[in-house]
Amino acid sequence: MKGKLITLEGIDGSGKSTMTERLRSNPDFKDFVFTREPTTGWIGDAVNRAIHSDTDNLAELLLFTADHAEHISKLILPALESGQNVISDRYSGSRYAYQAVTLKGKFPEPMEWIQQIHHGWTVDPDLTVLFDIDPKISVERCGNRGEQTKFEKIDFLEEVRANYLKLAEAHPERFVIINTDRPVDEIEKDVLDAIFSLLENK
Ligand SMILES: Nc1ncnc2c1ncn2[C@@H]1O[C@H](COP(=O)(O)OP(=O)(O)OP(=O)(O)O)[C@@H](O)[C@H]1O
Numbered sequence: 001m002k003g004k005l006i007t008l009e010g011i012d013g014s015g016k017s018t019m020t021e022r023l024r025s026n027p028d029f030k031d032f033v034f035t036r037e038p039t040t041g042w043i044g045d046a047v048n049r050a051i052h053s054d055t056d057n058l059a060e061l062l063l064f065t066a067d068h069a070e071h072i073s074k075l076i077l078p079a080l081e082s083g084q085n086v087i088s089d090r091y092s093g094s095r096y097a098y099q100a101v102t103l104k105g106k107f108p109e110p111m112e113w114i115q116q117i118h119h120g121w122t123v124d125p126d127l128t129v130l131f132d133i134d135p136k137i138s139v140e141r142c143g144n145r146g147e148q149t150k151f152e153k154i155d156f157l158e159e160v161r162a163n164y165l166k167l168a169e170a171h172p173e174r175f176v177i178i179n180t181d182r183p184v185d186e187i188e189k190d191v192l193d194a195i196f197s198l199l200e201n202k
């Protein structure tokens with residue numbers, strides 16, 4: 001594969017979409033493919049129905065995972081194979097961090113179980129930028145936006161954050177943790193440093 005896959009991860013309201021828009025309007029990124037999960041396709045629409053309703057947690061994970069499979073085969077792989085760099089606002093890390101909380105008690109080791117069902121077909125990112133912030137701050141930021149998902153609760157997001165930090169500890173070779181309780185310009189500088197350092201080592 002010739003292109004690089006960069007994913008932006010973090011709890012709700014941590015600033016990923018704000019940064020995605022900054023990168024998208026940066027001329028250095030004009031040839032990058034920007035994408036997101038849940039996707040904007042029909043399976044992504046089904047995911048959005050699930051997260052705004054009382055859907056069974058396992059069914060919800062499987063919908064997110066189906067959306068990921070479609071994303072990989074229709075967009076991620078073709079783009080990378082054609083040499084394009086891809087930036088995804090949320091990706092598999094969201095499943096490992098969020099659904100490991102919703103499926104607590106259903107499986108002895110939910111995060112490992114979820115990772116296992118991705119094995120053999122997912123594409124691991126070359127770089128994951130983890131937008132790290134205290135959920136008390138991010139939930140307050142979300143309060144200033146419109147529609148909320150069922151995940152935007154402080155206690156729940158504390159657990160999601162802990163899962164993200166666990167993933168970052170397990171994969172120091174590709175995770176960069178960025179404190180996003182700071183002005184956007186400062187965050188942007190760190191994000192650009194992380195991305196350019198990956199691309200320089202190509
Ligand atoms: N560094 C920052 N300082 C203050 N407010 C911010 C900062 N970054 C983003 N915000 C604001 O916080 C809110 C959430 O930001 P954003 O939508 O970028 O988060 P997100 O990580 O994409 O959230 P989600 O995953 O839930 O969609 C927005 O109202 C945004 O304007």
Ligand SMILES: Cc1cn([C@H]2C[C@H](O)[C@@H](COP(=O)(O)O)O2)c(=O)[nH]c1=O
Nearest residue numbers: 012037038064090091094095098149151
């Ligand atoms: C990909 C993915 C997402 N989620 C959660 C995270 C958010 O609460 C929503 C998506 O909303 P966004 O504001 O559009 O980012 O879904 C998840 O639980 N698992 C996933 O795999």
